[in-house]
Amino acid sequence: MHTIAVIGTGKMGEVLLSGLLRAGWPVDRLLVTTRRAERAAELRERYGVEVVDNDTAVERADVLAIAVKPQDAEVLMSELGPGIPADKLVVSLCAGLPTSFFAKWLPTGTPVVRVMTNTPALVDEAMTAISAGAHATAAHLALAEEMFRPLGNTIRVPESQQDAVTALSGSGPAYFYYLVEAMTDAGILLGLPRQVAHDLIVQTAIGSAIMLRDSGEHPVKLREAVTSPAGTTISAIRELENHRVRAALLAALEAARDRAREIADQNL
Template sequence: MLLSGLVKAGWPVDHLIATARRPERAAELRERYGCRVLSNAEAAVAADVIAIAVKPQDAGVLMAELGPHIPADKLVVSLCAGLPTTFFTKFLVAGTPVVRVMTNTPALVDEAMTAISAGAHATAEHLGVAEELFKPLGRTIRVPENQQDAVTALSGSGPAYFFYLVEAMTDAGILLGLPRQVAHDLIVQTAIGSAIMLRDSGEHPVKLREAVTSPAGTTISAIRELENHGVRAALLGALEAARDRAREIAAQNG
């Protein structure tokens, strides 16, 4: 996702290096993106910034191989959900800076939300480098590392919640008699317009919702049903579950 987003955002491919475990995957990356594909050891020496973007359960094996080849002056950026920066420092030369990042899939359309946190040895300059890396993919924000599990639950997994909601609303539109494509187009454009209003108006979402909600009207009837079915409580519970799972991942790979 990161590589695809950076290429789409216009990064020169000669500034990008990828690694791959399988030869066929390496060939696919070269063909698709035109970037260099090196071994882990070669990439650790050649790259200025080393981005670790693997599944959390694979990070230990990768770092055991990669760690001895990373000089202490290289910046390591982790995109591994749930894993704290201290996980990576175990494999690195003492003092190596590590920055923890949580982005999301809208990076593929340059609309990501990326949260960046400094590890023990990362400076403001290192955070600035990470921000420059992810800025072409959307917006960035700095947060303390102890907030990253909440970030993972809210924005890292967030696109899935919106897709789930659109899926449910599409089914509702069909139930109400609309063709699937018509229902889909109505919902998607409504979501885009609503998101832009939230971003650009500066208004609280409650105020924007109230502007649509007339007394004894259709909207308040729908909202009453949402409240009756505990949708707000379900969302709170869902995000807590996602946060707790991020903590479990850290514990399992600690």
Template sequence: MTHTVAVLGAGKMGELVLAGLLRSGWPAGRLLVTTRRAERGSELSEKYGISVVENAEAVDKADIIAVAVKPQDAGALFDEIGPKVGAGKLVVSLCAGLTTAFFAARLPAGTPVVRVMTNTPALVDQAMTAISAGPHATAEHLDLAEAMFTPLGATVRVPEKQQDAVTALSGSGPAYFYLVVEAMIEAGVLLGLPRQTAHQLATQTALGASVMLRDSGEHPALLREAVTSPAGTTAAALRELENHGVRPALLAALEAARNRAREIAGEMK
């Protein structure tokens, strides 16, 4: 039997989930979405052929409730609808920073909750999604959540205590990657390349390096060393990156993202 999924919240992440489920063959008739703005609902209904409903109807009709609202909006939403979630429902949270305990406290006793962190490459079926079991979530519930997100890319199961680190590394990770590629393009232009050429060179290099890293199974340090000839151009460039503190800057950035995820959880208690 195909489950009915209701996506609460139709922002970027909510739409990513809806679009990915449809691409994977999930029937549009088994997908519901809730929105704050009527025009956004009309846009999604026209684009994907799915039903736009009120929160109460979504909770009533769906057996999987995917929460894709902003974390700061989740408290008020679940204070309203949480007690109405009936037996046999699964709640899947995509809210950065919010623990499964946060939802469990607002749901009927025994309601299973699974916490998920995915990222925007879901748009091209190359997401990295981490899944964690919360209160009352069984292996079957994890299998179901995994089935929802596997079509969007790769999945991994982690203990929930690691989810803030996941958020910092892969949830926010595409933004770090885009910043580096953007800087490479600008540097190429500064060195005299046409912008379009610089863009093509940087993006294809990034793609090739990523696929090679994934498929070779080699440690990134070994792949880096294979490109670096003694006293060569790459060695000169890497020296400058190390001199400018790229490693500690990345560590500080990820720690800041992890700490902000923890702050969000603390603010929502």
């Protein structure tokens, strides 16, 4: 079994670590690094995992999962990259950064896999997109899938699609929370207590998502099944269209994709 080191165990690094442990990955096959002593103590106490420095992680691990913030990746890789042997697998969780960013710091031929997951990984319901860098093989992709499958679902995409994935599913949970927040406010406006409105919306969202996943039906068909002629739903849909909600969503996701590209450009 491979030894995995999580480099920079912040929020997403901890998500990966906890998911691997829940899936039964041996704790003695996991290493973590962090810059702060109090964070190291917290991780040891919470997970019983060994906290090491970056150089030790590179020496002992087969797989290096880079989980630092994108703006911190250049400093990390300038210090660490040249010393990473070409037979290690580098898995990037850094939003917006292409595999070519890591390749410029690494020995020629080092395999890099780019991963975009999302916060529902905390409840094992993530959507994780995985892309191969220039030197990553099918075996490397399979290993990355093995790492992230405990967190939810995985999908392979060409790296050229990763900025779109970031906009759609990486940032996606925030859009749903925003919608639930707005609908809760609407429920209060309509006279419901906040908790009642919240419970109604959350369960409706869960049920609707399961129907989308399990029914195999197109979302238009599912929406039409709720939309009676001259009824309440079509009146609401008309207002959404009048306020150009669909166009706003398209523009919002384009903006997120463009920002992902900007992050990459700033670091290349």
